[in-house]
Amino acid sequence: MVDISAPRAVVRAPNLRLWVPLCWLTLVGIAAVFAPWIAPHDPLAQDLMLGRLPPAWIAGSEPGYWLGTDDLGRDVLSRLIYGARIALIVAATAALLAGLVGSGLGLLAGFFGGWWDKCISRLVEIWMAFPPVLFAVLLVAVLGTGLGSVIAAIALIDWTRFVRVVRAETLVQARMDYIDSAVIGGASKLSVLRHEVLPNVLPAIIALLSLEMGIAVIVEAILSFVNLSLSSDAPTWGGMIAEGRASIYFAWWVLTFPLLTLFLTVLSFSQLGEGLKRHFDPVQT
Amino acid sequence: MLLRSIISRLIAVAITLFGVAVVVFTLIRVAPGNPIAMMLPPGATAADIARLEALYGFDKSLPEQFVIWLKAVAQGDFGTSIIMRQPVAELVLERLPATLELALMALLLAVALGGLGAVVGARFRGRSPELGVDLGVGVGLSVPDFLWGLLLILLFGVLWPVLQISGRVDPRLAVDLSTNFYIIEGLLRGQWRLVQDVLAHMLMPALALSLPLAAMIAQVLKQSLKAELHLDYTQLARVRGLSETRVIVSEALRNAALPTLTLIGVQFTFLIGGTVIVERLFAYEGLGNMAIEAVINRDLPLIQGIVLLFALLFIVINLAVDLTYGLLNPRLRHG
Numbered sequence: 001m002v003d004i005s006a007p008r009a010v011v012r013a014p015n016l017r018l019w020v021p022l023c024w025l026t027l028v029g030i031a032a033v034f035a036p037w038i039a040p041h042d043p044l045a046q047d048l049m050l051g052r053l054p055p056a057w058i059a060g061s062e063p064g065y066w067l068g069t070d071d072l073g074r075d076v077l078s079r080l081i082y083g084a085r086i087a088l089i090v091a092a093t094a095a096l097l098a099g100l101v102g103s104g105l106g107l108l109a110g111f112f113g114g115w116w117d118k119c120i121s122r123l124v125e126i127w128m129a130f131p132p133v134l135f136a137v138l139l140v141a142v143l144g145t146g147l148g149s150v151i152a153a154i155a156l157i158d159w160t161r162f163v164r165v166v167r168a169e170t171l172v173q174a175r176m177d178y179i180d181s182a183v184i185g186g187a188s189k190l191s192v193l194r195h196e197v198l199p200n201v202l203p204a205i206i207a208l209l210s211l212e213m214g215i216a217v218i219v220e221a222i223l224s225f226v227n228l229s230l231s232s233d234a235p236t237w238g239g240m241i242a243e244g245r246a247s248i249y250f251a252w253w254v255l256t257f258p259l260l261t262l263f264l265t266v267l268s269f270s271q272l273g274e275g276l277k278r279h280f281d282p283v284q285t
Numbered sequence: 286m287l288l289r290s291i292i293s294r295l296i297a298v299a300i301t302l303f304g305v306a307v308v309v310f311t312l313i314r315v316a317p318g319n320p321i322a323m324m325l326p327p328g329a330t331a332a333d334i335a336r337l338e339a340l341y342g343f344d345k346s347l348p349e350q351f352v353i354w355l356k357a358v359a360q361g362d363f364g365t366s367i368i369m370r371q372p373v374a375e376l377v378l379e380r381l382p383a384t385l386e387l388a389l390m391a392l393l394l395a396v397a398l399g400g401l402g403a404v405v406g407a408r409f410r411g412r413s414p415e416l417g418v419d420l421g422v423g424v425g426l427s428v429p430d431f432l433w434g435l436l437l438i439l440l441f442g443v444l445w446p447v448l449q450i451s452g453r454v455d456p457r458l459a460v461d462l463s464t465n466f467y468i469i470e471g472l473l474r475g476q477w478r479l480v481q482d483v484l485a486h487m488l489m490p491a492l493a494l495s496l497p498l499a500a501m502i503a504q505v506l507k508q509s510l511k512a513e514l515h516l517d518y519t520q521l522a523r524v525r526g527l528s529e530t531r532v533i534v535s536e537a538l539r540n541a542a543l544p545t546l547t548l549i550g551v552q553f554t555f556l557i558g559g560t561v562i563v564e565r566l567f568a569y570e571g572l573g574n575m576a577i578e579a580v581i582n583r584d585l586p587l588i589q590g591i592v593l594l595f596a597l598l599f600i601v602i603n604l605a606v607d608l609t610y611g612l613l614n615p616r617l618r619h620g
Binding site: 122123125126127128129130131132133134135137138139140141142214215218221222225226227228241245248249252255256259262263266267270271274 | 297300301304305308312313315316423424426427428429431432435436438439442443450554557558559561562565566573576577580581583585588591592595596599600
């Protein structure tokens with residue numbers, strides 16, 4: 001006897017790939033928005049008397065410092081919560097900017113073809129010849145440090161990712177019959193692009209935005225790690241990791257907690273992106 | 286036909302190289318800070334500045350400056366490092382071997398780990414080992430080298446301190462070699478202690494770099510292996526009495542390898558790009574670490590030289606991959 005109930009159960013199961021990442025990212029989002037109300041301490045307040053306090057469950061800890069303190073006696077949990085603000089602001093704006101520029105160029109290249117495609121593809125090829133991290137570091141050196149430069153640098157590097165995916169998707173859509181029928185119906189090329197092609201490419205762009213936000217969080221952390229993002233005092237996850245790396249033999253928690261937070265956030269963005277891709281296009285898998 | 290495709294490919298490479306030069310030149314020129322002022326010691330007179338400006342052609346128009354710069358670069362003159370006061374070309378070539386050895390070691394590890402994952406996954410397809418491989422692949426693909434490096438430092442540097450977490454070689458060890466290829470030359474000369482120490486330093490950064498690529502290799506190779514295992518020739522091998530593992534390793538692997546080889550070629554450049562931050566993380570004395578040092582010190586000529594070298598490396602590797610792929614795949618050769 002063949003059991004036919006099993007596959008149905010798999011289909012009906014809640015999509016963990018979407019929900020688990022969403023829960024974590026919501027948590028990070030809440031921390032970012034309500035940081036002043038949630039954080040138990042001022043993220044910048046130093047108290048050398050309270051330096052290198054271990055987390056609450058280890059002997060020698062102080063009440064109220066749940067995840068311990070760093071070398072300068074700053075509360076690790078509070079810095080993590082405020083760090084979520086910077087991480088999410090950078091992730092959202094950089095991904096959006098890269099998505100706007102990249103998707104626009106990808107649509108043009110895929111839909112109009114010819115010289116549009118040749119020029120844009122060549123530009124992407126030139127851009128791809130630079131190692132991303134080195135390029136980011138170089139751009140920040142040129143643009144100067146600060147939140148705006150970090151966002152600009154990430155967007156300037158990662159727009160190519162959107163071009164490649166959106167161009168390929170647009171090429172597929174442009175060959176479909178409904179495009180021909182819209183053209184025969186008298187619609188202008190630009191209006192076909194906006195009203196017919198774009199809605200069909202949009203799911204791919206949304207999935208890519210999620211992936212890109214994960215990448216932006218990492219690049220911001222890397223730039224903070226090498227002290228090229230915000231001022232070294234600002235509570236960034238990457239900056240915390242750099243401090244933790246320096247005092248790894250004396251206070252493992254200073255590295256471990258920001259690392260864990262970053263790990264979960266990046267994993268969530270990328271799993272969410274993959275989940276969205278499958279959600280929109282179940283045939284592909 | 287083959288010749289024509291090679292020529293058109295070379296033209297594309299030339300255009301890309303030119304584009305890279307334009308981008309780097311523009312970035313360096315719009316960077317804040319006068320490069321001439323940075324070359325001179327403090328207290329230099331206006332006449333000194335004017336003399337140097339004329340020497341480097343800064344008094345000319347931007348396109349003319351670009352031509353002067355491009356000519357110098359084409360002849361291997363990348364200028365002088367502001368901080369170290371040495372020719373950039375010399376500094377960069379001195380560090381290149383360390384980065385190349387690290388990248389090659391990472392590639393080796395990625396192929397070994399990814400290949401093992403693929404074979405195990407294909408051998409036990411549909412059972413729990415394959416699920417384990419898939420889970421590992423999922424995590425390996427989503428977590429970048431930077432985070433793997435930090436996790437490894439925590440694991441093997443602190444929790445179970447068995448590996449070195451910074452540097453390339455123990456400074457107490459006298460390095461008596463004529464090149465900076467410590468492993469390759471050390472092996473050739475039989476200096477086992479040196480090689481062992483360098484490997485102990487290199488293992489963690491190389492592993493961090495290799496894990497994302499290993500995940501990709503495991504995914505793609507497992508897929509192609511599983512496809513091969515349905516074909517007639519593997520059935521025949523089973524009928525001949527070969528064990529399933531033998532069928533996979535000595536029959537299917539060779540036929541399934543091409544997509545993975547292409548993947549490795551394309552991804553190798555990303556792995557090299559990853560060395561920048563991983564070297565920094567492990568204080569490994571390679572090009573990437575030097576690049577970040579240069580940015581922090583605002584040593585623009587040095588940054589420029591390193592960026593150009595990395596870009597050139599990327600372009601050459603991609604070209605080599607394209608050409609070998611053309612040779613390996615007869616359909617493309619005649620197409």
